[in-house]
Structure formats: structure tokens, C-alpha cells
Amino acid sequence: MSLNQADLMRFLATVHPYDSLDAARMADLLPLFEMRALAKGAQVYALGDRLEGLYIVYEGEIEVSDENGIPLSILGTRNSFGERGLSKDGIAVTTAVAQSDATLLMLPKADFDALMRSEPAVARFFDRSRGAAGQQNTLATSRVEDLMTRDPATCAAEASVQEAARLMAEKRISSVCVTQGDQLAGIVTVRDISGKVVGAGLPFDTPLGAVMTPDPITLATSAIGSDVLHLMMERHIGHVPIVDAGKLAGIVTQTDLTRFQAVSSAELVSKLSRAGSAEEMAEVTAEIPRLLVQLVAAGNRHEVVTRLITDIADTATRRLLALAEEKLGPAPVPYLWLACGSQGRQEQTGVSDQDNCLMLSDAVTDDQMGYFRDLARFVCDGLNTCGYVYCPGDMMATNPQWCQPVRVWREYFRGWIAKPDPMAQMLASVMFDLRPIGGDSALFDGLQAETLAAAARNSIFVAHMVSNSLKHTPPLGLLRGFATIRSGEHRNTLDLKHNGVVPVVDLGRLYAIQGRLTPANTRARIEAAESVGVLSASGARDLLDAYDLIAETRLAHQARQIKAGHAPDNFMPPSDLSDFERSHLRDAFVVVKTMQSAVGHGRGALS
Structure with a gap:
């Protein structure tokens, strides 16, 4: 198959860490990629080969196995492999074989090394991800x-x-x-x-x-x-x-x-991609809690864990879209399914409902809207069956408000930016985290750039978004203590979602609006904000360190609950932590509060 530069740009914009690159850097990078078409059974490289560079799976599946021929992982669309984590001094320590007809993108080693040197966000991603695919299932790293x-x-x-x-x-x-x-x-x-x-x-x-x-x-x-x-x-x-x-x-x-050795994100993705019904898919997604425990136990960083778990949700969504089209027939006009919320940001944990919407070609007619209502119902029902429960706020494609032609979406965003009342702030906060999942991503490209530019230019809207970003505050009490929930079912616990990660998520979204940044992932937003000068180097470093600690504390809490046989949640008693852990967690909350104060007093993020 052939892939033009526009197609490649759209694809890489959905792949981290390339989604953190600005348009000019991406344009320079695109011609460097080489396309490789492989038949099922073809070898990408063998143990002992000198690797050519970094591979990205565009289509198909690649099995990576160790020196004993034991599969380490099955990689699908958007997964990277090759130069990093699977080699020593450029020599492959694994073997990669196409499990199906596949299309790969290959970035030559010299170009990849240059990218690592020039783009800190890319270097951080690959250095932190190195070995993650192998770690997630190794007995040697699990208690x-x-x-x-x-x-x-x-x-x-x-x-x-x-x-x-x-x-x-x-x-x-x-x-x-x-x-x-x-x-x-x-x-x-x-x-x-x-x-x-x-x-x-x-x-x-x-x-x-x-x-x-x-x-x-x-x-x-x-x-x-x-x-x-x-x-x-x-x-x-x-x-x-x-x-x-x-x-x-x-x-x-x-x-x-x-x-234990059979469970990996790649294996779950592979099973989902072949499932014939939502019920079959539910059997696969039921393994997610055990996968989360396994990934946390293996020492993977929170952004690796949540990315792998989100990949499973993305695959489930795309499979349901394919099953819907098999049942309903081909779509009458181009459409794009997008996720928002934690799935949109690629930050799903063990607790996730669904937040999604549909953008339709402006060529859609009233007579054709019935098809997309049926498609939305099929997919949202299927996601609910798979454990991604219906959104309590009805932020789903089944709601006619969120299943509209692009021209209507354009008016939505224009209205929210022009008149940022509390409801507009809430909706804008959700919709600025949109990420394409399946369909024609070109429907979103122009709208996203246009909306970010309009939002950044409107100082009143930005001021309202600043106010919105301060609604969730870290749980800091007096005398170096925590402000725990005072009553109700979760009394005397910390809400590690709304008072933990959400304040950082809100700051990241605000920086993205101020800098017209396209990433939806919170960590990628903070890194991109630093690269364009919206956030100082020291501010970015402090905020990232604080976010990492809070997010990893949340995942560790959920893993403990799952191991104890309980459903995971976000409510952690401070007594679960040692004095050392409590002290550092409080320091992290202080950093977040300081960054909130900076934007709240109009000093900006560079303070």
C-alpha cells in the first residue's frame, strides 16, 4: 500500500510521543520514515541481526520472541519496537515476525538517534518505556x-x-x-x-x-x-x-x-481484535484488573501502565465499530469516533466509564442520521458490556447532542469560547481532551487547530478556564496533614482522582490552550508546554515529578485493592502509607497547589 504525507501526519498525530511534536518538526520527520510491507510469517529481524532503526506498526500484528523462541509480546497498530529496549549496542536480542500481513514504518537508526537528541520529550518517552514490554510479564520482576x-x-x-x-x-x-x-x-x-x-x-x-x-x-x-x-x-x-x-x-x-505469563496488553489487544461479539470481548477486558496489578508489580511507570490499559479500550472501540459496520453495512458518509475523558488523554486506570462522541461529514443528510444513531447505540452498549460503563453525565455518542456534523461541532466550540459560562467551561474542559479512535481523522484535524487558535486568542475564555482549573484542589490540611473526606461512604480517605490527578490534568489542559498544543495526554501537554515556553523548565520538572508521584500512588492503591479481592477505586486512607510516603505525597500536593496559585494570580506558569 502507499501512504501519502497527509495520511502519515494524521497517523503519527495519534501515536505518542510524536503527537507532542510541533507541526514544523513533524513535517521534517515525515520524509525520513520508510514503509515496509510484510506478508504473514515474514521476519522483520532475527536474533543477532544489526537493527536498522525503530519500527512502528501501521497495520497488522508483529510477534516478538526471546532467544528461546518464547513470545514476549504481540504488537499491534501504533506500537513501536526495534532499536530501543530490544537490542544491545544495535544488535537484536529478540526476533520479530509478522503474525499477519503487516505494514511497518521504519525510522532509520541515525534519524532516530538525532530525534532523541533534539527532542527531550521523545527521549524521555523511550528511555522510560525501555524494557516495559519485556517487564510486564517477567517472573523475575514480580513478587x-x-x-x-x-x-x-x-x-x-x-x-x-x-x-x-x-x-x-x-x-x-x-x-x-x-x-x-x-x-x-x-x-x-x-x-x-x-x-x-x-x-x-x-x-x-x-x-x-x-x-x-x-x-x-x-x-x-x-x-x-x-x-x-x-x-x-x-x-x-x-x-x-x-x-x-x-x-x-x-x-x-x-x-x-x-x-500470569499469558496476560499482556498485547495479548489482550490481539484477542479483542479477533472477537466476534461484545460478550467475547467482555471475557478479555475482564483480565484488565489482573493486568494492572501485574504492570504495577513489575515497576512500570504510571504513564506506561495507563497507556497500555487505554490501548485495550481503543482496540475494543475499534472492534465494536467494525462489528457495527458488519451488522449495519458501510457508513453512508465519513465519520470519526472520538474519546474524551481519561481514554482521550490515554490515562485510563482500573476505574473507567465511557466518554465519547461522533463527528460526521457535513455531507450527512437527515435520512442518514438513523444509521449513526444505530452505530452509536451498538458501540456504547458493547463498551458497557465490556465494563466501560455508561457515562453518568450522558457524555456519549448515543446522546444526539454529541453525534453531529463537523459544522455543528464547530459552532459548539465557537459558542463555548465566545460565552464561557459554567456549563460552557465544563463542556470545553471535556471536549478539549478529544482524541480520534476510529474513522476519518481528517474530520478533526482542521477543527482542532482552529479551536485551539480561537481559544488562545480569547483572553476572557482563557481567564474562565483558569478559574475552572482551580475548582479541584489538592487535599492539604493544616499542620502538614491531609484534608480527608469528612463524611459519607469514603469518610477519612483521600480522593486521589478529583483532588489528586485532576488538578494536574486541569493545569495541563490550560497550558495546552495557552500554547495551542495538540496533545491530549497530560504528561505530553506539560512537556510540550515547556518546549514552547508556556511553562518554565523548573516549573515543568516540579509539576511532572509531583504528578508522577500522585498518579503512581493512585495506581498502587488500586493494585492493592484488586489483590485483596476488592473493586478498585480512587479513595485511599492515608494510613495505607508510611510516614515517609505521606510526607512525599504531601510535598507533591504542595507543588500542585503552588502551580495553581501561579496561574490563579495571573503570574502565569513561568513563575
């Missing part, structure tokens, strides 16, 4: 407490083997821990029952104490995944009880290890 099954099935030593067999059948498990109180006395597996009981002809009322493996080999919760794997291989066992301070805390089985 046992993130792998184990908590509250394993137990029986007393006096219980019969028949009772244990029934329990294993009911729970569909292959072992039972034998306990005395909360202490581990032994373990009985399906193999023990088949060999020691059935094979030996023992009666079914034989007590477990007579056939169990007494005092089995155990590991502590502080062990890492590779400890379990090595122990299983050395001792030829398939079950390792986990003991903490002498008490049974959990168990890790071969099934747990297999399941």
Missing part, C-alpha cells in the same frame, strides 16, 4: 504476593480424602492445604489421591493426615516469581504454599504461572 491465589482451600488433617476430593471438584482446583489452626501442616494434591488412595485401594474415609505431604516446601510472600519457577523445576512439584510469619497466606500453582 509472589502478586502471583499467588489468596485464601487457598484448606482442610483439617482429620478430614477424609473424599471430603478433600469433593472440595477440589467443587472449586475446580488441584490441591488442598492441610492446616492446624492457621498453621500449614501439609498438602494433598489430585495426584496424591489418585496414586496414594485410589491406586493403593485405600478407603475413601482415610484421613488426609495419612496421605498428605507433611511440612511441604514453602516460600515467603517476599519471594519473586522466578523463585517459584526454579523450585518447581528442581523439586518436580506443581504447588508451592506461601507462608507469611508462619501462617498460610496463599498458594502458587503451575496454572498460576502459566496464567
